[in-house]
């Protein structure tokens with residue numbers, strides 16, 4: 001399990017890979033933190049796309065590690081804060097599911113592109129915990145308190161088209177989600193340079 005990084009022109013594409021659903025195990029979190037930190041510091045990289053392997057963005061915290069002491073040593077909160085604070089545009093490319101900590105990671109990105117088949121949600125309530133990696137703050141800021149509360153207290157999976165209407169994602173595409181995310185990142189970069 002690892003996060004891997006490739007370059008598309010000046011956009012780093014970081015792929016989260018922990019089959020089958022890219023659950024955020026301790027070792028995956030450590031790998032994401034390393035790849036993201038390196039990409040943030042690399043002056044040849046102008047923007048970052050985060051995506052998942054195996055047809056999913058990320059199903060959230062690794063439930064199988066709950067109760068183990070590895071939970072906090074590389075916290076998802078620290079990763080999310082670093083993503084949010086990044087000076088380079090960061091775009092999440094969401095395929096399959098972005099659930100729990102997976103959606104919280106995507107919410108920390110500056111933009112989100114989802115495949116039309118994707119689903120997003122904060123199902124923590126269904127297993128008796130809270131979206132404790134920023135979801136209770138970032139989601140209401142993005143879509144308003146009533147809609148965010150509805151998602152948080154029901155824990156339902158929201159289809160991509162509804163997520164677009166709610167404002168959880170910025171764009172929905174039928175195919176080539178990662179390419180669309182790269183394009184959005186390049187568009188944002190173009191706008192940045194046009195303003196200077």
Ligand SMILES: CCCCCCC/C=C/C(=O)SCCNC(=O)CCNC(=O)[C@H](O)C(C)(C)COP(=O)(O)OP(=O)(O)OC[C@H]1O[C@@H](n2cnc3c(N)ncnc32)[C@H](O)[C@@H]1OP(=O)(O)O
Pocket residue numbers: 020021023024059060061062063064066071076097099100101102123124127129130131132133
């Ligand atoms: C204690 C404080 C911690 C703070 C953490 C910060 C806050 C974040 C919390 C969270 O993220 S909690 C987790 C939230 N996510 C979920 O609850 C998702 C649960 N999973 C599902 O809804 C479904 O599994 C799925 C992802 C929609 C996939 O469904 P599908 O029907 O396609 O496959 P399944 O047979 O259900 O699952 C396949 C396989 O994957 C394993 N798995 C699924 N989710 C997780 C997970 N979050 N962690 C670890 N493993 C997961 C599932 O157990 C199956 O494994 P096997 O049985 O095949 O070994």
